[in-house]
Amino acid sequence: MSTAIKVENLSKAYQLGDFGTGTISRDLERYWARMRGKEDPFLKIGETNDRTTKGESDVVWSLRDINFDIEQGDAVGIIGRNGAGKSTLLKILSRVTSPTTGSVKVKGRIASLLEVGTGFHPELTGKENIYLNGAILGMRKAEIKRKFDEIVDFSGVERYIDTPVKRYSSGMYVRLAFAVAAHLESEILIVDEVLAVGDAEFQKKCLGKMGDVSRGEGKTVLFVSHNLGAVQKLCNKGILLNNGQVTFNGSCKDAVYNYSQNGVKTDANFLDRITYSSDNLKITNILFNNSSINDIVLNSENNFSFEIKVELSLKTDMPLDIECRFLDRDLNRVAFFSPGHHDGVTVQNKGEISLSYKITFPHNLNKINMDMNLYFTHPDVEIYASCENALSIEYTGYGMASGHVFEYEKGVGMIFLPTDKSQ
Template structure:
């Protein structure tokens, strides 16, 4: 245990879904009678893991189920997974914000966490007072906190507002100060959720640098949840992939991320109609795939190669003026480009039933990297389908983009290549 920062054994967390009644007065009375006797609900259905793509039949959902892993002191570990995989629940349990339903956690050291905007700060207290409050919670003395104060304020860039109640801070200021407090105060374990997405790009880069320093130089343990796979690769040598409340893999980050995108691709060719999506739902995306020049389904393509997107739609009524849109996002889910069929004066008339559409790129200018494809359908200008999850994931590898007969240079961080002439 001396070299172990966190050990999780058979950890599970269950949440009961809201329910007004059981359908009949007699059943409600039986439920009430069981509750006052301290007995289990006789009509409670349990046992399902948290799969948001299915409707489910249970009244209790396992957000986490039998989680086991061990993290050594000084390790930086990424935690990745789709929305609803259980990432935030796991961090809340590790941070002792919520209790597990079953299982055991062994921790070696004080934990500083940055989870949701507002967690750990009292809105009526000033920034300065909240710094001292958080330090006291970690067991630090006033003199120790005072020595760190200037570093915290300088990192957060809130000196002018230090004595202002934090309830008047913008979300960006709030996160900057909260991260500075968590990273600079003396804890052995730093836990950071996706809240860094609130900050601007420059501050995100600054935070990633600080987390790397905390792990590599200070020897502290870092747990980092993010959908930014490039940041995970850069900061965390190892990562945990959660899937529907279960640990899918705990390995080197490169292997774990590949498994994540393999899983994502395998589930995205056919799109579950029960997954979370906004709109009228008169027309829905049902399938998406990427094709090569031979019209073969692929998930990896080289820079400059012919690229075709295939969309399969289901219309639930006859309709006119259907606008098909898609956007391309980088691995950080920042949108790079968007295109609607209406941009090219194409609005479609659909009969009830299944329809296929192909979009071929004149030129594939995508650089090497991982890209998310999102979709949006409009029915007479009203949103019909806006899926929360990407339709698919495309990996672009290095290719002979410039036609010189050699593989192009690594272009990490660059999303588009371009051609031109030197004159």
């Protein structure tokens, strides 16, 4: 199998603050070094891109000495916390920006979807933007015309296809943009976190399409997402980034496990790991058993339960439900907690809100390790915000005999957890 992407000693440095070094003499020094093919002297003082600490230099390395190969037909999940360098890497691979040092060799045509509405003109209609965006991505007019009906059908926005896209919601934007990129006759498909904007039905549809182009058509897929379940379902390989460096490169399952164990365990970046799909919601604090520590050990002596407290603010009245999905180390859904899903309990109050939930597991659960993914949703409609691996739980009780399997209920998990909420 041939190599589709080869990355060697790739680095990308950014200047913080105002452009330039601050003095004409230093700017000339950098220019003269570049003319002679020498290393930029200003980059010697660059620092690792750790956004949680205040540095001494105005130059940060968004990526530093990245090396990896991607084989044709691989589906590769690129994961890491916010600021790890994932989007910068994809922009370099898509040739949106150039690397500071190192090289990237790509074999084949690339279709990329990096931001909502990339390549769209707000004054043009959806139909006109399909032709415009397709041309930007390298499609010929005849090719676009041949696939036009298929693109519109996949996007699900046929009713609005003759409406200027400035009147589209962000979800409609990304539907149309992904439909164009996915139907381009390319060898490599690159997708950033934009799918989080879409609803659950469209996300499932997109993942299915990416799986088809990878496994069925032999295309190479690079997928960045904080939805680790989606990453592991789609991808066979995984690359874990941390502070601009590759900390793991191997199987997707092992990459996700390394991320869960090492990449998200510090309290400092807990709130930063929340991904928002709505500007009307802001999570200000989350506590587990009155602590910000996101590791809990539970056993039969403390009734296998814990309390979660959430402080948030709503800018407008809107239905709000909290969902907790508990997954084992193989990303199988073990349990599901959602007051709105169970009995229609939702919050709809504008302003500062404090919620408290007690989550209790059955005593007959086997010894198990789980990660909790936390979602703030409009019940069964839309995800406003999410935090993957919000809490790690180690249950040390004995439970039932090994091999017992709980029955699935309504397809959402092996166990429905009791609802106990106070506000």
